[in-house]
Amino acid sequence: MVMEFETIRDALITMLGNAEAGQYRTIGYQRQGDSAVENLDFLRSVRVFYREGEFPKSGASTHDDVLHHMSFQLELTVAKAVEADLTVIDNPSATPAQLTAAIAASSMAEYLADRSMDELWRLVFLTIMDARNIDLDLPDNVGTRWLARFQKGEPDPRGQYVYLTAFALFTCQAYEQVSGETGTAGGIFDNVIDLDGDDVEKTGVLVDNP
Amino acid sequence: MVNLREQVESDLAITLEGDFKLPVILISPDGETQDKSANDPTADLVGHVLYDTLIQNPDTGAEMVVHKPVVTLRRSSLSRIPQSGEKWVVKIPTTPSYSAAKETFFLERPLEDGGAIGFIRLYLMRAIQEP
Numbered sequence: 243m244v245m246e247f248e249t250i251r252d253a254l255i256t257m258l259g260n261a262e263a264g265q266y267r268t269i270g271y272q273r274q275g276d277s278a279v280e281n282l283d284f285l286r287s288v289r290v291f292y293r294e295g296e297f298p299k300s301g302a303s304t305h306d307d308v309l310h311h312m313s314f315q316l317e318l319t320v321a322k323a324v325e326a327d328l329t330v331i332d333n334p335s336a337t338p339a340q341l342t343a344a345i346a347a348s349s350m351a352e353y354l355a356d357r358s359m360d361e362l363w364r365l366v367f368l369t370i371m372d373a374r375n376i377d378l379d380l381p382d383n384v385g386t387r388w389l390a391r392f393q394k395g396e397p398d399p400r401g402q403y404v405y406l407t408a409f410a411l412f413t414c415q416a417y418e419q420v421s422g423e424t425g426t427a428g429g430i431f432d433n434v435i436d437l438d439g440d441d442v443e444k445t446g447v448l449v450d451n452p
Numbered sequence: 453m454v455n456l457r458e459q460v461e462s463d464l465a466i467t468l469e470g471d472f473k474l475p476v477i478l479i480s481p482d483g484e485t486q487d488k489s490a491n492d493p494t495a496d497l498v499g500h501v502l503y504d505t506l507i508q509n510p511d512t513g514a515e516m517v518v519h520k521p522v523v524t525l526r527r528s529s530l531s532r533i534p535q536s537g538e539k540w541v542v543k544i545p546t547t548p549s550y551s552a553a554k555e556t557f558f559l560e561r562p563l564e565d566g567g568a569i570g571f572i573r574l575y576l577m578r579a580i581q582e583p
Contacts, residue, residue: 323577323578323579323580324557324558324560324577324578324579324580325579325580325581325582325583326556326558326579326580326581326582327581327582328556328579328580328581329581331479331541331556331579332556337483338482338483338484338485339483340483341479341483341485341541342481342482342483345479345481345483345539345540345541346481346539348539348558348579348582349582350560351560351577399560399575399577400520401504401519401520402519402520402521402557402576402577402578403577403578404577
């Protein structure tokens, strides 16, 4: 038995994964195949974390399903390299003037990372806030889904790429059915080790294997 | 008799340009290519090249293996010293082999100017073909 927030977390991952179209990667999404287009700009990724839950107490909730206001954190990451005309820069016969022009025309990785993040946020926002996804494909189960906040970090030159991370806050509410948890008993192995030459044969172990 | 700093600088011929050396090519913002040492125009420009490292993402705490090429050169071997803020192209071998094909990086991050003892350290950014 899982709780609704786990179902909603997985529904979010599935929804974002279905909408990737090769433009980013959703961490945890069970993809059906891999193709060249899915590797395009493969350094962009989206992760979904259950972050916070509130359970307002009411007369009904004390003996019925429990209302759960839940928040999920979406972590968006992009990484970019410098983009330049390498056909000129790697050409041994290029003239200094051609090299100068190619170097000057190169695009800074920080700028590219920032633009790439804007695009990724657009993709995520338009996917989640699409009216067709209002119930996250979980009919009658999810209410008031909303992307409440987005915050972009600072471009961070790390290694040979510039990384940029951003966070978005997704909120919704659902009713949790409290079915109880019976737990699972651990197995107990009661073994006696019979050693040759051990006349006493009292060498035994009791292993508790939860 | 040389002073200690001069001694350290001359030792760079061993520590940076000795047995661990790898060839490096620099292209300045004005398109001038340097692939020979200013100290010896018949010798290749060489230096120390380190490739990758394990780092921690400060935002998430996740560990990432990143390629982080760092090139350390002897300043006196350069005909022009890169300055922070300038766009330079740096080409280094794809593998730690003297004869390996070279790949292209940009110098976009601030460099470490070890001018006091005569070296310069360059942190490289990968370059890819623009669309």
